[in-house]
Each structure stands twice: as structure tokens, then as C-alpha cells.
Amino acid sequence: MTETIRFLINGLAREVSGLSPTTTLLDYLRTVEHLTGSKEGCAEGDCGACTVVLGEWLDGRVRYRAVNACIVLLPTLDGRELITIEHLKALGSGAPHPVQQALVERHGSQCGFCTPGFVMSLFALFHTREGYAEAEIQDAIAGNLCRCTGYRPILDAARDTDRQLRPALPDTTAALAALDRGGEFVYRAADGAFFAPRTCEQLAARLAEHPDATLLAGGTDVGLWVTKQHRQLPVLIYTGHVAELKRLHVGDDGLEIGAAVTWADAFEALAAYDRSLEIMLRRFASVQIRNSATVGGNIANGSPIGDGMPPLIALGARIRLQSARGTRELALEDYYLDYGRQDRQPGEFVESLWLPRLAEGALFRVWKLSKRFDQDISAVCCAFAIALRDGRVHSARIAYGGMAATPKRARAAEAALIGQSWDQATVTRACAALASDFSPIDDMRASAAYRRLSAANLMRRLFIESTRPDVDTEVYRHAG
Numbered sequence: 001m002t003e004t005i006r007f008l009i010n011g012l013a014r015e016v017s018g019l020s021p022t023t024t025l026l027d028y029l030r031t032v033e034h035l036t037g038s039k040e041g042c043a044e045g046d047c048g049a050c051t052v053v054l055g056e057w058l059d060g061r062v063r064y065r066a067v068n069a070c071i072v073l074l075p076t077l078d079g080r081e082l083i084t085i086e087h088l089k090a091l092g093s094g095a096p097h098p099v100q101q102a103l104v105e106r107h108g109s110q111c112g113f114c115t116p117g118f119v120m121s122l123f124a125l126f127h128t129r130e131g132y133a134e135a136e137i138q139d140a141i142a143g144n145l146c147r148c149t150g151y152r153p154i155l156d157a158a159r160d161t162d163r164q165l166r167p168a169l170p171d172t173t174a175a176l177a178a179l180d181r182g183g184e185f186v187y188r189a190a191d192g193a194f195f196a197p198r199t200c201e202q203l204a205a206r207l208a209e210h211p212d213a214t215l216l217a218g219g220t221d222v223g224l225w226v227t228k229q230h231r232q233l234p235v236l237i238y239t240g241h242v243a244e245l246k247r248l249h250v251g252d253d254g255l256e257i258g259a260a261v262t263w264a265d266a267f268e269a270l271a272a273y274d275r276s277l278e279i280m281l282r283r284f285a286s287v288q289i290r291n292s293a294t295v296g297g298n299i300a301n302g303s304p305i306g307d308g309m310p311p312l313i314a315l316g317a318r319i320r321l322q323s324a325r326g327t328r329e330l331a332l333e334d335y336y337l338d339y340g341r342q343d344r345q346p347g348e349f350v351e352s353l354w355l356p357r358l359a360e361g362a363l364f365r366v367w368k369l370s371k372r373f374d375q376d377i378s379a380v381c382c383a384f385a386i387a388l389r390d391g392r393v394h395s396a397r398i399a400y401g402g403m404a405a406t407p408k409r410a411r412a413a414e415a416a417l418i419g420q421s422w423d424q425a426t427v428t429r430a431c432a433a434l435a436s437d438f439s440p441i442d443d444m445r446a447s448a449a450y451r452r453l454s455a456a457n458l459m460r461r462l463f464i465e466s467t468r469p470d471v472d473t474e475v476y477r478h479a480g
Helices: 025-031 085-091 098-105 115-126 134-140 152-161 173-179 200-209 222-227 263-271 275-284 287-292 295-301 309-314 411-417 424-437 448-467
Strands: 005-009 012-016 051-058 061-068 081-083 185-189 192-196 214-216 235-238 248-250 254-258 318-323 326-331 336-338 349-356 363-369 380-389 392-401
Touching (some): 051 115, 051 173, 061 115, 061 173, 061 287, 098 115, 098 152, 115 134, 115 152, 115 287, 200 235, 200 318, 214 222, 254 263, 263 275, 263 295, 295 349, 309 363, 309 380, 380 448
Parallel strands (some): 005 081, 214 235
Antiparallel strands (some): 005 012, 051 081, 318 326, 363 380, 380 392
16 A cells, blocks of 8 residues: 655645655755755755745644755655745735845845745744744754855844734645544655554554664654665654654653654753753754754664763653563663664664653753854763752762763763762862773864863863852853
8 A cells, every 4th residue: 555645835735656755855846846946055954055844733723844855855744734935925925025025125145045045944933933032033044054145134134024014824724634644654666665653553563564664753864864875765664743752741750752852842841951951952953953853863863972862861861662562761871882773672662751850959061062153063062960968969960972982971970979079179080080981082073182171171160160150151142
């Protein structure tokens, strides 16, 4: 059995068949629909030139979000609405959309290659906020690169747009309701198959049937396997329609995050742990990537330079794994065995993450060091969760990324702290103990010496911030 991929594109219904399940949305737009306004700049979700807006029926309304078309796989559009740059004049009855008009008036475009992506990013912001602060504007376009104008005229255009009347978007709820299958979506083509189960039970059954299948969540890693590595992925199993995996629950004792919850949807709940975590979450991914990438996918892949894991490990996160055989739980740090190896058995998938509430008065900080401030891979990412009692360290959980083959706790440094007075001498010993925890490498992002020194200095920063609140340790101040 196979079904067509059904979605709305610029207000029109489409049914697609015969194309490879690994066809990217950008390739489809440019080669099949001949909608060439969306550009390919990087093919990895970095430059934003391919930005489009996806609409999805959620919580009683259609929610619109900007995504990178270059790493979205076409079958994931099933049941959704797509808006591209070509449709914006139609939404304005033939006149330019306020975002477009503002960019014209502010001279926000030169060569024009990046302009459609900027327009769509600002379009998404414009139609999801009644009014937005300067920080939200900068956040919205942090994933869009321009090599011609500089960003001042683009920012000016965004500020002007916020003062314009918002044209109403067409009501597509009935059309989207008609696309809802109510059950599993199965799509097959000559070179592969795509399954989109609706329940964890169906997902487990498909994995048992296809143990070598590629699990697809947000596609921000898998998309690069297609566009950069040209991998053959004969069977894809998509988690994005499994309602149980999209559960996000804030309880009295902690936070439960389903594996298919996006970083955008988890952002507010995670940012509440500490302002440093909010800043890091904004830096480690653009809005487009946060709208696609899932917490569970980031965890499951286990990159040693993935920024999500150090704070989650420091906070004592546990994950639940599920398969047709049942479920099991383990501490997140125990999930990572070695580079590219995780404790996930055949047929298992990450079902959810449990994050306990931070203890009253605990010291918690997250910091990221990278060559570029926005949207860059970390040289070092660290997280500290330290509880003090009567001036002594009662407990300590310290985790680093970029320092080893996996995200890893600094257990020797923790041992040097626990039970000791929270003072300069103790912190100095803990910094020295980091040499027992990590043997970092030289690579294009940083030298081993830089990583060792920075890892220790970040621990010293925590001590200074906790004992000398009058000392300003922060160069960056988030706008707004």
C-alpha cells in the first residue's frame, strides 16, 4: 500500500507521488513547482536563503513557522500547509506584503539572493506576534545571512513592519482538516519507503519490522546526510505525527519532554531554569532550526559537540527508551558509550526526557564558546549545577561538550568539590582535576590547550558570579 503526499502549497491542494522519499522540499519547489524564489545557499540550514513557512493545525488553530526548505524532506509535508515567497503578493490582493514593502522602502536588498529568506523569516514573525521587541527581530533573522547590505536596513524594515496593519491570512482550517488521515501515512517510491505512524505502538512495530530504518524527527541532521553526504536511506520512519512524543508537561517536580517536541516548543520551559540557558538556546540554533529540530533527536544522535546535552546532564536528566519489547529508563549521561555509539538497542527509540526541577538555591549556569556568536558549533559547552549548604558544596553535577568523544560529566572535578568549602582554593583544585576528566583534541574549532584553559576558566567564572555579584563577568547583553 502506498499513498500520495497531500499538502497545501500557496493555497492550492497538491498530491505528489513517484518522487524519492529523500527529495528535499527545496528541490521539489525549484524543479517540480518551478518556484525559484527560495534559493540554495548552503544546503545545510545555515544561511536561511531557502526559508519558507509551514502551517500546521495545532491546539485549535493554524500555527505558522519558518523552516529551512533545504533540509525538510518532502513526505513530512503531508497534512500541512506551505507558503513560499511567491504567494505573498496574492495574500495582499496583488500588493506587496508589508514586509516586502518595508524592505523596498528601507533599501534592504542588493543582489537579492538572500532577500526571499529574510522576507519569509520576518513574515513568520509578523504573523505570530502582535508586537515584537528588538530582541525578537534579531532572533528571527539570526539564521539568515546577507553578504551585501549589512543588517541595518533589514532591521529598520522589520521595525517598520511591526507598525503596519496585519493583513489577515486565509482560513485554511477546513482544507487542512480534509487532509488529516487520522491514521498512519505510508508512502513508497522506487527507491525507498516512508512511514509516519500516529502512535508509539505503531512506531515500535515499524521499527521491529525495519530494524535498520532511519528514524527521522526534525531532519536537521538527517537532511545533511541527504544533501551533503548523499546517503541512501531506503526506509524512513518519521516521528513527527506521533502525538505521545509531542507531549510537554511542566509539573511540580520537573519537566517531561516528549522526544518529538521541538526546541522551539520546549524553549520557554527550558529557559525558565536560568537566563544563561535561555541565551545558549538562542545561540545554538536559529529560529528555523529550533522550529524543526527536536529535543529527542538531539539526544539520540549524541554528538560530542551537541549543545543540548551538557545542561540536560548537569540537571540530572533521565531518558525513557521504548521498543516493541517494552520500556526502560536510564540517566542521560549513561546513554552515551563512545563516539557515535549510544546505549540504544535494535528497535528502540527515545520516547521522552525527564528533567527534575532545580533545587532551591542551587547554582546553575550554562555557557557556550564558539568562534561566531550566533548559530555556530561550540568549541566548548559547559553546564554546572551545584548545591551549597552552610558554605560547603553539598552536591555537584558538571558536564561538558567539545571536550571528549561524547558529552561527559566531569566526575573528578565534582569529587574535588563535594564536601569542601566553596572557596577559591577548592575551585582551584577542581579546575586542576579537569585534567583527569578530559583529554580534548585539536581541531578546526579550537586547540586542545584552549579547551583545557577555557573549561577551567568557566568554572572560575561560576565561582566569581556566585561570590562577587558586583563583578560583571558578561560581555554580551541580550537586547530587549
